[in-house]
Structure formats: structure tokens, C-alpha cells
Amino acid sequence: MKLNSIFRLLVITAVLASPYFASGQPPRGPYVISPKVNADKTVTFSYLAPNATIVLLGGGQFGAVDVPMTKNADGVWSVTFGPIKPDIYPYSFKVDGVTVNDPANVYLFPNERFKGSLVEIPSDVPAIYALKNVPHGTLSYELYPSVEGSTGTIVVYTPPGYTKEKSKKYPVYYLISGTTDTEETFWKVGKVNLMLDNMIAEGKAKPMIVVMPYGNPMAKIAEQTGKDKPADVTSRDGEDALKRMKLFETDLITNIIPYVEKNYRVITNRDNRAIGGFSRGGGQTLRAAFNNVDKFAYVCSYASYISPAEMDKSFTNITANPAKTNKDFKLLWSGIGTEDFLYKGTTEWEAYLKDKKINVKTYAIPGGHTWMNVKQYLNETLPVLFK
Amino acid sequence: MKLNSIFRLLVITAVLASPYFASGQPPRGPYVISPKVNADKTVTFSYLAPNATIVLLGGGQFGAVDVPMTKNADGVWSVTFGPIKPDIYPYSFKVDGVTVNDPANVYLFPNERFKGSLVEIPSDVPAIYALKNVPHGTLSYELYPSVEGSTGTIVVYTPPGYTKEKSKKYPVYYLISGTTDTEETFWKVGKVNLMLDNMIAEGKAKPMIVVMPYGNPMAKIAEQTGKDKPADVTSRDGEDALKRMKLFETDLITNIIPYVEKNYRVITNRDNRAIGGFSRGGGQTLRAAFNNVDKFAYVCSYASYISPAEMDKSFTNITANPAKTNKDFKLLWSGIGTEDFLYKGTTEWEAYLKDKKINVKTYAIPGGHTWMNVKQYLNETLPVLFK
Numbered sequence: 001m002k003l004n005s006i007f008r009l010l011v012i013t014a015v016l017a018s019p020y021f022a023s024g025q026p027p028r029g030p031y032v033i034s035p036k037v038n039a040d041k042t043v044t045f046s047y048l049a050p051n052a053t054i055v056l057l058g059g060g061q062f063g064a065v066d067v068p069m070t071k072n073a074d075g076v077w078s079v080t081f082g083p084i085k086p087d088i089y090p091y092s093f094k095v096d097g098v099t100v101n102d103p104a105n106v107y108l109f110p111n112e113r114f115k116g117s118l119v120e121i122p123s124d125v126p127a128i129y130a131l132k133n134v135p136h137g138t139l140s141y142e143l144y145p146s147v148e149g150s151t152g153t154i155v156v157y158t159p160p161g162y163t164k165e166k167s168k169k170y171p172v173y174y175l176i177s178g179t180t181d182t183e184e185t186f187w188k189v190g191k192v193n194l195m196l197d198n199m200i201a202e203g204k205a206k207p208m209i210v211v212m213p214y215g216n217p218m219a220k221i222a223e224q225t226g227k228d229k230p231a232d233v234t235s236r237d238g239e240d241a242l243k244r245m246k247l248f249e250t251d252l253i254t255n256i257i258p259y260v261e262k263n264y265r266v267i268t269n270r271d272n273r274a275i276g277g278f279s280r281g282g283g284q285t286l287r288a289a290f291n292n293v294d295k296f297a298y299v300c301s302y303a304s305y306i307s308p309a310e311m312d313k314s315f316t317n318i319t320a321n322p323a324k325t326n327k328d329f330k331l332l333w334s335g336i337g338t339e340d341f342l343y344k345g346t347t348e349w350e351a352y353l354k355d356k357k358i359n360v361k362t363y364a365i366p367g368g369h370t371w372m373n374v375k376q377y378l379n380e381t382l383p384v385l386f387k
Numbered sequence: 388m389k390l391n392s393i394f395r396l397l398v399i400t401a402v403l404a405s406p407y408f409a410s411g412q413p414p415r416g417p418y419v420i421s422p423k424v425n426a427d428k429t430v431t432f433s434y435l436a437p438n439a440t441i442v443l444l445g446g447g448q449f450g451a452v453d454v455p456m457t458k459n460a461d462g463v464w465s466v467t468f469g470p471i472k473p474d475i476y477p478y479s480f481k482v483d484g485v486t487v488n489d490p491a492n493v494y495l496f497p498n499e500r501f502k503g504s505l506v507e508i509p510s511d512v513p514a515i516y517a518l519k520n521v522p523h524g525t526l527s528y529e530l531y532p533s534v535e536g537s538t539g540t541i542v543v544y545t546p547p548g549y550t551k552e553k554s555k556k557y558p559v560y561y562l563i564s565g566t567t568d569t570e571e572t573f574w575k576v577g578k579v580n581l582m583l584d585n586m587i588a589e590g591k592a593k594p595m596i597v598v599m600p601y602g603n604p605m606a607k608i609a610e611q612t613g614k615d616k617p618a619d620v621t622s623r624d625g626e627d628a629l630k631r632m633k634l635f636e637t638d639l640i641t642n643i644i645p646y647v648e649k650n651y652r653v654i655t656n657r658d659n660r661a662i663g664g665f666s667r668g669g670g671q672t673l674r675a676a677f678n679n680v681d682k683f684a685y686v687c688s689y690a691s692y693i694s695p696a697e698m699d700k701s702f703t704n705i706t707a708n709p710a711k712t713n714k715d716f717k718l719l720w721s722g723i724g725t726e727d728f729l730y731k732g733t734t735e736w737e738a739y740l741k742d743k744k745i746n747v748k749t750y751a752i753p754g755g756h757t758w759m760n761v762k763q764y765l766n767e768t769l770p771v772l773f774k
Contacts, residue, residue: 052484
């Protein structure tokens with residue numbers, strides 16, 4: 001006990017005396033590098049926990065389900081996993097049953113709930129979302145006056161050259177992230193900025209502005225007023241869910257679009273406005289587009305749908321006159337993974353639209369409800385917007 | 388075993404069937420709201436862990452050191468702590484000995500190592516860094532060509548009205564974050580953007596652009612080339628540390644400043660260029676300023692210093708002719724907390740400068756090596772820049 005106390009004192013003293021002890025972090029042991037992506041596309045994950053009994057790697061999206069790690073003499077647990085198919089994946093560690101992200105990795109998945117770390121396995125031919133030596137756009141965080149007196153945040157991608165140009169105006173893609181994701185997820189995980197940088201450099205996509213709102217204004221209201229945050233896990237068609245949808249739509253139409261059109265050089269007609277989203281953001285996309293046909297000519301649903309029952313109840317304006325709808329929407333696009341838990345609902349909705357003679361461009365690929373798939377949906381849709 | 392397998396299958400099915408299961412997060416139990424700031428400035432922290440044996444709250448900067456939490460029937464551990472002095476603090480949970488951040492809280496401390504959550508306790512009179520109903524500036528993330536062929540990231544604050552103005556040019560403050568912090572820390576934790584929004588609205592600070600680099604270009608180089616990241620914990624005057632300082636200085640002078648001056652409407656003379664930083668970023672600030680007297684007229688060191696030995700060895704250009712130095716630097720500012728572990732070194736450096744007849748404006752307040760203190764240093768220095 002006594003020796004142990006002296007040892008602890010020495011450790012504490014050493015840490016406090018270290019001129020590189022920055023703000024607030026716990027004492028650090030051996031310097032851990034994690035993740036380390038190896039040339040053969042295996043990845044070595046490491047985690048410092050001298051006193052843990054069992055440490056597991058969790059990265060279900062690349063097949064790592066509770067993979068045991070082993071401890072070295074310094075108390076660092078590690079495992080080399082793979083080779084892993086090149087992509088960007090979330091992962092975490094389970095330390096004696098407790099899920100933690102990787103303290104050695106600066107890249108986190110922005111999310112209200114899940115706090116996983118991100119690892120990118122580069123491919124031999126640089127991926128569509130790779131950081132390449134091309135002109136880069138800018139991502140701007142803007143505070144804007146949002147619903148119920150709250151202040152919202154949007155992230156705005158402006159294409160390369162936006163600053164240099166003095167009068168050129170651009171079309172705008174409003175891109176809504178899913179449940180529990182934030183206004184940062186579409187770029188920090190979805191890499192929409194790098195994808196557009198690459199596509200614009202190759203002449204594959206039109207230079208455009210992308211506006212990424214935070215799809216859950218209720219959370220900001222709660223935060224800024226001290227109200228309780230409403231639960232995000234409610235039934236899909238429940239009152240809370242529909243209220244959130246409506247609140248977001250109000251925010252988009254009455255606050256976000258006017259803010260963007262006032263502060264950015266954008267073309268302000270429906271032919272130069274697109275809307276898209278993933279998961280709940282896809283549901284918000286479809287409702288906002290169907291309720292505001294005068295606003296959006298391009299509509300992209302990434303792994304989401306509206307049930308035929310809700311379509312029949314709320315969106316006969318879309319189905320009553322297919323010729324008009326098919327003229328209104330220059331693109332109505334629906335993408336889904338065949339292993340996505342929303343696959344059945346999505347394909348039913350697609351069939352419903354086709355049965356009603358509504359042109360919907362459908363796209364199905366392997367994969368689940370993941371951001372790996374979202375990047376593929378972006379890759380299909382970004383090049384066809386505003387053309 | 389068999390029952391267990393069936394149970395796992397049921398859980399997996401239930402999770403996948405949930406229409407609100409977003410990308411990648413683990414199964415969620417009861418909806419947890421955390422942190423909840425109460426009217427009396429206590430805070431209720433909660434964490435879901437039905438199977439944990441002991442859960443502790445860790446928030447040393449507000450006096451919460453391993454505070455035991457208690458579990459309710461739903462498996463949610465919680466504790467109400469405080470009242471807490473209004474400010475923004477990092478915190479975490481220790482779950483059966485494993486440090487984790489708060490999965491219910493979207494606000495994280497951007498850092499290479501530490502991944503704490505952030506809680507803000509508002510004060511009755513809104514704080515200097517509070518989100519107020521004033522015009523807001525914009526934060527832009529820019530990718531720029533950095534050292535050794537890598538691509539760096541800077542975050543650029545432009546003041547309210549920057550976009551509307553077509554030709555007005557602004558002074559620039561280069562603001563360097565500390566060891567293991569990132570280009571995001573000065574705004575996500577330091578709130579420099581909101582502080583400037585408020586000060587500009589009140590006429591207390593000049594409208595300015597703030598450029599926030601990532602002070603550790605070696606990490607980006609390693610990431611982008613597949614090289615091992617160099618350890619960040621080295622001796623203060625070690626070869627690695629000095630190499631990093633020099634590399635950062637090269638990046639700043641040859642890449643970052645030219646990039647900013649090409650892409651933003653900035654005034655390009657030394658009287659309209661300031662540099663400041665916290666901790667290691669303060670050290671980088673002082674070396675960059677002293678090595679490039681032609682570049683910066685305002686120099687702010689937040690909790691950092693250069694040892695008299697290094698001054699004597701490397702910076703006699705500063706001390707040899709105090710009259711010139713005092714004319715060159717319109718401001719040489721040094722702030723430190725009396726409980727900061729760098730307090731002694733900083734005061735020795737300040738005394739050294741004074742002994743050499745160099746005008747240094749010193750500022751000492753209670754507090755440690757924290758971002759609470761950094762906000763106070765910003766509050767002292769932002770209003771006197773470029774005046």
C-alpha cells in the first residue's frame with residue numbers, strides 16, 4: 001500500500017511536471033499509435049489499459065465483432081485485423097464490457113449518441129472520396145436564427161473558386177443527415193466536400209453549394225432554453241416524430257433557405273435547388289419536397305421512404321397528377337442497400353410510386369444502413385444534379 | 388448457450404428492425420438526457436450501464452473527482468453535482484475503471500488524445516463567451532498545401548458582415564492551439580468566435596479575421612503518408628519538440644499566411660498581423676514571432692514561455708536592442724494562472740524580459756492550465772489588438 005501510494009505520487013508529479021501536459025487529459029502512459037493502417041490493408045488497433053481484464057475490438061461494419069485484443073508488457077492492448085476492404089468505418093473498443101472510442105485517434109463520428117472513432121483504409125486507386133491534389137472547396141459553419149427563438153447551425157460547402165469569383169451564382173443542394181447525426185456528419189463521415197472537389201475537378205459534377213443543416217432543431221431548442229430534450233427514439237409515425245419532421249421543414253423553408261439566399265451567391269429558383277438526406281434526413285427530405293413542390297426540382301432519398309399509407313393520406317398532391325409531378329421533379333431518386341433494415345419499406349414505396357406512374361429513379365446495391373453506402377448514393381446523385 | 392444464442396438473435400433483430408436505428412451505434416436502452424444543467428447551477432450527469440459495478444463522475448476542473456453515481460431501476464447511473472461556477476468544463480465517466488465520455492452529449496473536446504465531453508453552466512448575466520442575439524461571424528474550414536507535400540487544415544473566423552462587404556480588408560490574428568489540441572479547439576472549447584461576435588457587437592474589439600491552424604503538422608504528414616506519427620510527449624527542449632516547432636513555423640510563414648492572404652480580404656502588413664497561442668501553441672507563437680519580427684506586431688502568449696537559457700541562445704535579436712523591440716512589438720502579452728504548472732517558468736521568463744528592459748504586459752489570475760483560463764486571456768487581449 002505504501003509503495004503503491006509513493007508510486008502514484010511519483011506518477012502524478014511526473015504528469016503535472018511535464019511541460020506537455022495540455023488541458024484536462026488524464027495521465028498518459030506509453031505513447032500509443034492507433035489506428036495504424038498497414039500496407040497490406042490490415043489495421044492495427046491499440047488501446048492502453050494496463051489494468052483491464054479483457055479488451056475487444058468492435059467494428060461490425062468491417063466484420064470485427066468483439067475481436068479479442070492482447071496486452072503487451074506496457075499494458076497496451078492491440079490486434080491486427082483484416083485486410084479490410086478500403087472505405088471509412090466506425091469502430092470502438094469494449095474494455096471490460098464498457099464501449100469506448102479510441103483515445104489515440106482524433107477522428108470521431110459526429111453523433112448525438114454514438115461516439116465511435118473513424119478509420120480510413122485507402123484503396124490503391126484513390127477512392128471517389130479521397131483527399132486528392134485538386135482545388136478544394138470551403139466548409140463554413142454559420143449560426144442562423146432558427147425556430148422558436150433558437151440559434152441553429154448549418155455547415156455550408158462552397159466549391160473551389162467561390163471566393164475568387166465575385167458575381168457567379170450557384171445552385172444549392174440541401175443535404176439532411178439522419179437520426180442522431182449532426183450537421184457535421186455529411187462531411188466528417190460522408191466526405192461530400194472531398195467527393196465534390198474531385199468531381200468538379202474532373203468535370204463530372206456542376207460546381208454547387210451544399211447546405212448541411214442539423215435535422216433535429218428540437219435538440220437545439222432544448223439546449224438553449226433549458227427544456228428537456230425530447231427522446232429521439234420514438235415510433236416512426238408517432239406524434240413526436242411527425243412534429244420533429246414538421247418543425248424541421250418549417251426551419252428549412254422559413255429560416256435556412258432565406259438565410260442561405262441572403263448570405264451566399266445562389267440561384268434562387270426551384271430548378272437550382274435540390275434536397276436530399278439519409279435515413280430520417282431522407283424522410284425529412286421527402287416530406288419537405290412533397291409539401292413544397294414549388295421549392296425543389298431535385299429530390300434524393302438515401303435509405304428512406306414514406307409508407308404507402310402516409311402517401312395516400314398526406315401526399316395525393318404528388319400522386320394525383322403524375323404528368324405534372326414527373327415534370328416538376330427533374331429527379332426523384334431513391335437509393336437503398338439490399339441489407340438495409342429499411343430495404344423492404346423502401347422498395348414498397350418505390351413500387352407504390354411506379355404503380356402511380358411517378359418516375360422514380362431507383363438504385364439498389366449491397367450493404368446496410370451505413371455511411372459507406374451513403375457515399376455510393378452521393379456518387380450516383382451528385383453528378384446528375386442541376387443538369 | 389442455446390438460450391443465450393436465441394436471446395442475442397432477438398436483440399439483433401429488434402435493433403435492426405428499429406426504424407430509428409441510425410448508422411453504426413450500439414443498441415440503446417432507456418433514453419438518457421445528460422448533462423442536464425439545473426436552474427440552481429447544479430448539473431445532473433447520467434450514464435446508461437445496467438451491468439456496471441461502479442460508475443464515477445470525473446470533472447476535476449469543477450471539483451468533481453471520482454464522484455460516485457447511483458444506478459436506478461433502468462440501469463441509468465446518475466449524480467447531481469454542484470452548484471458549479473458558470474463556465475465550460477470537460478468531464479467524463481469512469482465505468483468500472485474505464486474512462487469514457489458521455490454518449491448522450493454531442494459536445495466533445497477536440498483533441499488528439501483526450502476525448503472528454505463538454506458541459507456549459509450559464510451564468511445569470513450572460514458570459515463573455517455566451518451565444519447572444521448579436522450578428523455572428525462565420526467559421527470556415529480550409530484545406531491548404533502544407534509542409535512536406537501534406538494537406539493541412541485551418542479554421543478561419545470571419546467577422547459579421549465579412550460576406551456583405553465587398554472590398555473592406557481586415558487585420559488577422561493567428562491563434563495556435565496547444566499540445567494534442569486541434570484546429571477546432573479554439574472555437575469548440577475556447578469560443579473565440581462567440582467572444583468576438585459579442586465584443587464586435589459592443590464595439591469592444593476591432594472586426595478581425597482569426598486563423599486557427601493545427602499546430603502539429605507532423606501528425607498530418609504521418610496520416611497522409613502512412614508514416615508513424617511521432618510521439619507528442621517528448622521533453623520540452625528535446626530535438627523532436629524543436630523540430631516540430633520549426634516545422635510549424637515554416638508551415639505558418641511559407642504556407643498558411645500566403646494562403647490566407649490570397650484567399651481572404653486581409654491587410655498584409657505586420658501592424659495588422661497578430662499571433663497568439665496556448666501552451667505549446669504559445670511556445671510556437673513566441674518562437675515564430677521572435678524569428679519573424681518583420682511579420683507580427685502583436686504577440687500573445689497564453690500560459691507558455693521560453694526559458695532564459697533558450698532566450699540567451701536563440702533570441703538575442705530580441706534582447707540586444709530593447710528600444711527597437713519595444714517599438715517593433717505594439718503588444719507583447721503574457722498571461723498565466725497562478726496554479727498553472729507553467730506558472731514558475733512563465734514568471735521567470737517575464738522577469739527575464741523585464742530585466743532586459745523589454746516591455747511585456749503580464750497578467751496573472753487564479754486557475755490552472757485550463758481553457759477556462761484561456762477564455763480570460765482572450766478576453767484581455769482581443770480588445771487591445773490592432774489598436
